[in-house]
Amino acid sequence: MVYSFKVVSSTSLFLIMISCLNIAASQNLCTKAVCSHNEPVIRFPFRIRNRQSKSCGYPGFDLSCGSSNETILELPFSGKFVVQAIDYARQEIWINDQENCLADRILSLNLSGSAFHGLYHQSFTFFNCSLFDYRKYGINPIVCLSGYTYTVFATSSSRVMYSLQNGNLSCNLIRVVYVPVDWPFYQQILSSEFSEDLHLTWEEPRCGKCESSGGRCALKTNSSEVVCSNVPHHEFPRSALYAITTAAGIPGALILLCVLCHICGRVRYCDRSSRRSGGLPEFDSTVNIEPVVTVVGLDGATIESYPKIVLGESRRLPKPDDSTCSICLCEYKPKETLKTIPECKHCFHSDCIEEWLRLRATCPLCRNSPERLPPAAS
Structure with missing residues (x-):
């Protein structure tokens, strides 16, 4: 496995810390x-x-x-x-x-x-x-x-x-x-x-994509710029660890990593208890120095093949307790389009589950891996 590394100056690291502090302060107040x-x-x-x-x-x-x-x-x-x-997700x-x-x-x-x-x-x-x-x-x-x-x-x-x-x-x-x-x-x-x-x-501010991904929009401190925080992540990149170590030395890097993980972890995962019920992965602030394994989602043809449901006024679904999309945590409304995973029959907003399955090849609720369509004959 080949990695490419880039040395980051101490000034850049300081700016990253300040950015995290600014967003954290904004989130804590609001x-x-x-x-x-x-x-x-x-x-x-x-x-x-x-x-x-x-x-x-x-x-x-x-x-x-x-x-x-x-x-x-x-x-x-x-x-x-x-x-x-x-x-909020659909604005x-x-x-x-x-x-x-x-x-x-x-x-x-x-x-x-x-x-x-x-x-x-x-x-x-x-x-x-x-x-x-x-x-x-x-x-x-x-x-x-x-x-x-x-x-x-x-x-x-x-x-x-x-x-x-x-x-x-x-x-x-x-x-x-x-x-x-x-x-x-x-x-x-x-x-x-x-x-x-x-x-x-x-139309503005455009926070629908951020909300659909489990994040939260906010104004950057002392600015009119809108930033997205609380977005779920899994790993602290090994390349970032290498860059920090190179710039600050081993002792300084360990201290800096602890500060960054604490601050940015609080900003991104302050609402993780509510998202746990929605099936989104929890944050683990432990720095993993092993190679990061990327999980590939489903292909477009498989996702597109899943059946769609347009909700009627009764909002009735195959499972009686399905009233909320466990990805965006928004209640279903009449006339919304939902998509069902055939193997487990779990339903989600069509846009939400399509975005999820492109990144993760598992059902957000039961964690079962849906079957992929066989490759098209050449």
Whole structure:
């Protein structure tokens, strides 16, 4: 086995130590928080004002706690909304109206000036109609917008829109609105009361890959740069040991290694107890001077051959206790795509398990090694 070594100066080693210290200090200050025990967990890029320091969040991601300890997001041109859920790995957030009349907020929704935009959109036309027997049209009114002498409807069906405008029903068009929805509709919706949450996403900061790998994003100390920490690693590279030994001498290297392992180990693995349940490998700070053995993952053809499942509204899976992806630790949501390992039937988010199997040829839960596809005939 051949190794190539590169001598690292003491100045470079000092900079590595300072970088680890900066990230460690940032992580120690920025612990996760909640408005109450049943509310979403808040961490970077979000922060709760007056509970987490300004450096713990990204500009435009400030949250607050309401009078009933609900989590509040305030959009610059649309006011305050209640945060229902946050998916950090997929960079998605679900919000709703404090007064339980989301349709009213949708009519004036303006996401400009905020960090968020709709992931999917559906066009809805709002009508204000005089009282009539709307049941024969198969549509439902928006109760919170309707009154004693009029009824408000919202529909994306061209057939219903034509009936309301041309059916002598005394209906007036209010507005056509593009509504952020949880999933694109392949059939036009007859009528909606907008009882579901608004489904939004964000582009910056890009922390989805870091979160999916088990890491955590944070702002670098005294900087606007976003760094990823807590990413699982297995071994301290032998080449790094050689470089440190060459630069600092054996006694100095041992001391420096202990400091680096302690600091960087705390930064990367401070949350290892929660990840242990998800099947991610634990950190071992012991320096291994033996050659590092690289474990090769599965090939693309084998990974691609595994069956996919698109979750329905019931989120029902072959195993009744499968409700959370043990790789990203996020609960499954309707319409998400999952992938199953055929041998053990364990399910995971499709993106999560594909990335995992490229690096490790074992199931994250049971550690069994899936069979590979035979090589294609030449």
